[in-house]
Amino acid sequence: MTDSADNQTLDYSKTLNLPQTDFPMRAGLPKKEPELVARWQEMDLYRKLRDDAKDRPRYVLHDGPPYANGNIHIGHALNKILKDVITRSFQMRGYDSNYVPGWDCHGLPIEWKIEEQYRAKGKNKDEVPVNEFRKECRDFADHWIKVQSEEFKRLGIEGDFDNPYTTMNFHAESRIAGELLKFAMSGQLYRGSKPVMWSVVERTALAEAEVEYQEYESDTIWVKFPVAEFDEEKFHRIRDRKTTELEKRFEVGEGAYAEQAGHVTEDMLDVVAQLRDASILIWTTTPWTIPGNRAVAFAKLNIAYSLYEVAEAENDFGPQPGEKVVIADRLADGCAEKAKLKLNRLAKVDNILLECLTLAHPLKGLAGGYEFDVPLLVGSHVTEDAGTGFVHTAPGHGREDFDVWMERAPLLAARGIDTMIPFTVDDAGYFTKDAPGFGPDREGGPARVIDDKGKKGDANKVVIEALIAADRLFARSRLKHEYPHSWRSKKPVIFRNTPQWFVHMDMDLGDDTTLRSRALKAIDDTRFVPAGGQTRLRAMIEDRPDWVLSRQRAWGVPICVFADEDGNVLKDEAVNARILEAFEEEGADAWFAEGAKERFLGNEHDPAKWTQVTDILDVWFDSGSTHAFTLEDRPDLKWPADVYLEGSDQHRGWFHSSLLESCGTRGRAPYDTVITHGFTMAEDGKKMSKSLGNNVTPQDVMKDSGADILRLWVMNTDYWEDQRLGKAILQTNIDAYRKMRNTIRWMLGTLAHDEGESVEYADMPELEKYILHRLWELDNVVNNGYEAFDFKKISRQVHDFMVLELSAFYFDIRKDALYCDAPSSKRRKAALQVVHHIFDRVVTWLAPMLPFTMEEAWLSRYPDAVSVHLEQFRKCPPEWRNDDLGSKWKKVRQVRRTVTGALEIERKEKRIGSSLEAAPFVHVTDDALRAAIEDVDMAEISITSGISVSPKPGPDEAFTIPEVPGVAVVPALAKGTKCARSWRVTQDVGSDPEFPDVSARDAAALHELKALGKL
């Protein structure tokens, strides 16, 4: 476009080197990003990255596998973005940083989905051959792996998506089984037992999520447990604080109870004589669990107990006057009422006395059984809400009962008590031989707890009759309460002791270590980011019970061992080899195939003597083994990994299981560093939930704003803690993105005029040297930041650098030189060179964080380049470092601030518009500041047309700012004429007759351009 013919002046804008670029101001990421994903895919960027780095040291972040059962949510996005930034940054810092994504495929949730589909079709899972069912689970997982894979790629995640690892591919299944067999061969695997929720109707174990609570009427009974013994020595040990190590650990311990122990007095013993012919009273809603009773739990401190005597009884059966029972004071009246009698309180029974008591089983002697001692155990679950203040403890029939029992197992064993948990009920609900008098030895056959239709059997009845016959029943009643039912059959379930496979935490592994001690040592040897993770994982490992590997399930890797009657595992390498080979070829389905038992046992072992275990491995064992079949087995990775990164919930999960698996088989952790991130909350800091409508999905963000926006959010957040995400927060990041994008855009536009002429550092103006110094400083921040995984520090400092030092300072100042200077201008060439340095660094530094935008920018500058992601971070030469310049220019900027502040007043008063209309007087009385600006062209730096500096104090009315003492500014208009080309007001406008409306500098530039034929 040309000006109208009568305008005699040139359109000088055409003689300027104004920014020129196709790089759009508006990103259009939702459209642009998928194009880049396709581009990377097409050029096989992943392969190029590997080839490019093949001789570099490896850096391996091992992927914690997401579960393959649905679209990704914000947590997945956060997790993968963090991982991606780490792998990309290490790749660009000189490593071969190979990321292999993985998926967790086995387990309950997928089984449920398939079952759900069955139900919709009216099919029954139990009628489908197990391997057919497993096939459907496999296909289901496959589907979601594909979906998530695409979603991750769309987020800009770079990795080997064509060859990911999965826990269900045949090799993985074989190796997982192999890891299990290592535990078996080293004796760490053992068969124990544990109560599980069991549906008699369906003959299957149920997980907590598979039961629903419905109202149910239970028989309730109050039962007397006669006191058998009082351990006076133990009483004195407590009084004298001389308890054994075991007692200290499990009973007395430190703290409140120890405090109480200090108040133990001899007169507490007064009641003991009366206790000897008394009973402890318990209450239960499951009379059929009495044969399984092994202990009685009481409260350590908070419940007051007393000895009561029956004063009068309404009935001539049941408890009669003179009988003595111990009950919690607050519950005594209720018990008396139920038994229809009156109680007299005889004496307080101190909790410490209870600690020293041993009871007899109420059915002692029945059918020759129940001869064992029944200990009283401290239980934190005991309350005064209902019952007697004493809790009947049948470790095979309740979770808390089991926990209390197992926790005290070493102490009990020391007391000569058999800690074996009896299997009193079989899978059909019948009593077994472990319930003498009620099982097969009973006249008329075993009693039954629940029948095939889910109705109550005769178990409660016969147990209550036996208690009456033994005169141990105190009272009976019925109770309506919420009771667990199978969500499929809607029938009541029972807690039933079942055989399970465990891994010892405290078995000596032959080198004076145990799995626990090895794991604790490994935690000490691991770097945790943030550091708190170490404490958290340590606390869990210190406390945890043995590792239960069994799941009574179908979709998973089987616990592929053979056991004899006593639970001893067959240890034969030849058998193992056959199993692993078969799994490698056919997958773990081979275990469930027809004739598997004979096939694997071979000729050497009698199938009749060995039972094939059909339990499935806990999926945590699968994922705990990923290091084995991924890090060890892939030649392009390494073991151990440099880093694992997951949400903080994985202290209980993957970090934990990987640690135990690896310590059990290899003696150390499979990682050197563990990084954890927090959870993503809604904008108000509360959990996101669909029902509240405050959830943000990565799909929505990508569709509306782009993956780079989501990535920028991750970069700007403190991911070590919980983060917040919502509309306003997203907008903040969109704004920050735009600012950075525009700054890059300006550089691209400016560099369009870069002819690649390099300028030596020594030949550069000081302003350029200052910026290079800042670049050098930033280089350290960036590298240290990536090293410390502190991304917000990097993104923040790079952002602020771009905003404060480039956009608002350096670029603003240099626009005049870059736009207006002659082609030969050294100042201009130096500036171009510096912008070039800045561009290359800033764009590569940000490439791991904003891979789409930086790729777009890189290709815009270097159209022949393959990808920014194949670049390395540019080094900053040591000569760029110049601390003196750094501090000097800080001062220069202080003076500049005062000048711009003064100009703002002028602007307000409408005396100037552009700063180029001004030529202020600057009075600098501060020596340091004056020295700093002595050889600096302050007019250039302040973007004014002139400036006068004086060491004398300014007049009273001069402009000052309190932050910069010693500087006073008196504004003044620039003298001269506005140059039509550069808009600066100078006194040499018109000095060149050929270009009468421009300044001398601009006239010279025009002459040069003319000579070059560019005018």
Place this chain on the structure above:
RNA sequence: GGGCUGGUAGCUCAGGUGGUUAGAGCGCACGACUGAUAAUCGUGAGGUCGGAGGUUCGAGUCCUCCUCGGCCCA
């Protein structure tokens, strides 16, 4: 209830070993430019540092309690 962890301007974050009027960017308000233009530049207003005690000459920073939130257990 237990273990770990957090609450600094509207938003996101800085604030070694306690020490002058608590910082930054964004957003917001106002202004300038119109040769980075749905951009750019400048100026400004925003905070009882979750609350209450305590230690100290002095606490956002140390201690105790409370409160709200998160993850994992029970």
